[in-house]
Amino acid sequence: MNLRQDLLELTPAALMALANPGFVKRAQKDLAAGIAPALDIDASGTIRATYDDGCIARLPVGCTLRDAQCSCTATAMCRHRVTLVLAWQAHAAATLSAPSTERAAGRAQVDADAAWSPAQFDLASLASVLPPGVMDQAARLRQDGPVITVYPWAGAASPPSAQLPMCSVRFFARGSIAHARCDCRQGGNCAHVVLAVMAFAQAEHLGPLQSPHTLQLHSVDAASDTASGWDTAAQALHADIDALLLALWLDGGAQPLIAVAARIQALRSRAQAQGWCWIEDALAELRQLLQARQARSTRFAPLALLDLVVGLWARLQSAAQLAQQRAPALPAAQVLGIGIKGEVALDRLRLVSLGASLWSDEREQGATVLWADPDTQSVTVMARQWPREATATTPLGERRIAGHPLRQLAASQVITQRATRSANGTVSVAAQRQHTGLLPLSPRAWDELGAPLRQPDPAALAAHLARQPPAFTQPRLAAAGVAGGAPAAFHVVQVDALQPAHVGWDPITQTLHADLVARDGQGIGLRLLHPHRAAAPDAVDVLARVLEGHYGALRAVAGNVCLQGGALVMQPVALLTDTQAVVPQVHPAVAALPLPAVAPAASTPLLDTLEQLALMLQQGLRHQHGGDWERVQEQIHGLQLAGYRQAAAQLGHPRAALVPAQRSTLLQRVSVLALLVRDLSA
Ligand SMILES: [Zn+2]
Ligand SMILES: [Zn+2]
Incomplete structure (x- = not known):
């Protein structure tokens, strides 16, 4: 008897990804209550489920759950199709435990706990089961040499998956490509699934993988070890x-x-x-x-x-x-970034807010809302801007994105049907309100986020940041650039075990300072900085209220964060307490708290040097005058005294390289110097 092994492998978590959690929970409840369809299977392996409500669902071999037929009115997915799979699993389990068929069935059964790889799919036979045109499309995409990270099987709960430039693919059943799920609009049976299979085949060319591996997909005719060249x-x-x-x-x-x-x-x-x-x-x-x-x-x-x-x-x-x-x-x-496509249309996107950042200039003002995509654990960004004159009467928090006021959107979870994501993680959603639904951001909203995005405490975050390869070798993410408001990695960190200390206002730099320190006085803390911004004049007061405990005990913060002299410094854009989410830059105004004045953080020779280099880039090396170069000389001295001899020697280079004979080395010298000082100051 055909046991439809492909369906037996689908765990409830896999079914939730292939359909949705609501249908799975409903089906589980029905079956537990003894409400089950009548099942039969024909010679080709097609399962038919007949329900009490008169609906009949059919699932042929090689057919995705979405493409299965059902006589009900639902077009894309319905509970009948999901219930069919769970009912079949119950039926097969009962059959297997019957003594007479046990041995025969046991032979046919694949051990769900055995490791496997999508490299086992044969490309030639995939061509006969996938929709026409998919293989050709995959061949075209392959010619661009996309970079793909493959994650090998790591237990029944974490099936093999692949991160493509624009989407991710998860393989839920070893015997059936139809149960591979892609987060593109097609949802599966698409060219991305084929590319993921090719990537596994290339990665496991020399043997099975034990850990995630990143590679560039070879085009068909390229030899495997030739350099891509620099034409x-x-x-x-x-x-x-x-x-x-x-x-x-x-x-x-x-x-x-x-x-x-x-x-x-x-x-x-x-x-x-x-x-x-x-x-x-x-x-x-x-x-x-x-x-x-x-x-x-x-x-x-x-x-x-x-x-x-x-x-x-x-x-x-x-x-x-x-x-x-x-x-x-x-x-x-x-x-x-070769092989990365401009934009991809996404299927059913759910996003969890990580906060918002506002800006303004002479002509325009705008907002950036940062989001976590719990499916891919990535940070995405929505950015909007409006001409200034038109918004003179509307506060920025009342401006609408996807039909919802920014103030509400930035403190929500979003489920949207029409979204596109670009390579750097910028997301755009349909403007119409009916395509985008909101749920409030609960105090537990970030619990489903994991590492590396969310870190359990500041020590883990500091260790993660210290391990990172140089940013210039990594994909460029909008959330870590200008869009996020501060050019640094974006993270969520739990601060349950910390308490605020030294909350104060620096009147020179117009910045709120606060240290979150461990209650037991042990371990690394987190320094929060929030400059006053004309576009969000109440943010500092709101943040001070959060730190005072006005909204409950602080549990987690999100923002761009970097290491400075071994300390963690974050500019928070959202905070979760044990009672609510607070997004300071869009939060309604609160009464100001009197804050003690604090002196600006003591500068260091390294930070001074970075600021000096930034100033030179602002003004131009050609426009530096005697006084400017004297200040550089003082900094060289400061670096020497602090023991940074290499940086001190290199800080003399830009001026020396200004003479025409040396000009060709100027860019390299000044860039290498800036990289060195950045590295030392982390
Ligand atoms: Zn149905
Ligand atoms: Zn796809």
Whole structure:
């Protein structure tokens, strides 16, 4: 007898992913109450389930749950289809325990606890079961050489999965490709599933995988160990981007923006033609930052520009080196973002708010809402902006996104039917209210998030940050860039075991300071900083109220966070207490608390040097005068005294390299120096 082994492997968690939790819970309840359909199976293995309500559901071999037929009115998914699988599992279990069939069935049964890999799927036979055109589409996508991370089977509860540039695929049944789930709009039986199978085959070419592995998919004709090369077009584009960066260093903001913007636009088009997604994204952000500088936007920060310019130089430099190596530790394509598609339409997206950040400048104001996608554990970003004059009467918190007021949206969970996600994690949702439903963000809303996004305490977060490879080798995420309000990694961290101390106001930098310290005085704490912003004038007061305990005991905070001299510093955009979520920048106004004045944090020679480099990039090295160079000389001295001899020696380089004979080394010297100081100051 055909046991439909493919269906026996589907755990309740898999069914929830393939259908939805509501149908699974309902089906479990019905079966537990003895309400079960009548089942039969024909010679081809098609199962038919007949329900008391007269509906009949049929599930042929190789058919996805969504494509199964049901006589009810539901078009996409219904409880009959889900109940069919659970009822069949109960039926098979009963059959297996019957003594007469035990031996025969036992032979047919695959051990659900045995490791397996999607590499076992044969591509030739997939072609005969997948919809027409899917294999051709997969072959075309493969030609772009996408970078894919494969996660091998790790127990019945964590089936094999693959993270593609634009979506992720999970394999729920070893015998059936129909039960692989993709989070693209098709939901499965799509080209992404085929690419994931190809990636597993390539990754396990030399043997089974024990841990996650990232690779660039070879095109069919490419030999497996040849370097991807750095052809003349790549060399020319690299040289021209370096020339742009050198011009920025030499002239700073003195160059007319319109000319620089045109130059950046031309380079973006070439990067796009080359398929260098992360380079194009960095150039787009560069243009955005230069515009923000010109418009005196609160989004502009000199250090953000420094990090971006230096990061772009380093990304190209490391890609050029990796491309020459025969077996690089990291594919150059990953550093450049080759094979990453612009936008992908997503099926049924659920997002959990991680807070919001507001900004304004002379002409516009805007908001960035940050989200966690619990399915992929990634951070995504929604950004909107409005012309200033039109919003003069509407507070920013009342502006609408997807039909909902920003104030409400940013403190919610969102379920949306029509969304697209771009490579850097920017999400756009349909403007109509009926496509996007909201649930309030509960005090437990972040509990389903896991590492690396959510860390159990500051010590774990600090250890995670210290282990990270350089950002310029990693995918570019909008949440870690200008969009998030601070150029640093975005995380959620639990602070249950900590309490606020030293809450104060620094009147010089207009910033609220607070330290969260462990109640037992042990271990690492978390420093929170929140500058006053014209776009969100009440945020500091709201944050002070949270720290005072007004909304309950603080449990977790979310924001961009970095290591500074071994200490964790975060700019929080959302906080959860044991009673509610608080998003300070969109929260209604509260009465101000009197805060003690605190002195700005003592500077260090390294932070001074970073700020000096950021200032040089602002003003242009060519426009530094005697007094400026004297200050540099003092900093060299300060670095020497503090024992940073290498950084001290290199800080003399930019001035020396200004002479024409040395000019060709200037960009490299100043970039290497900035990377070194950034590294030392972490
Ligand atoms: Zn139905
Ligand atoms: Zn797909």
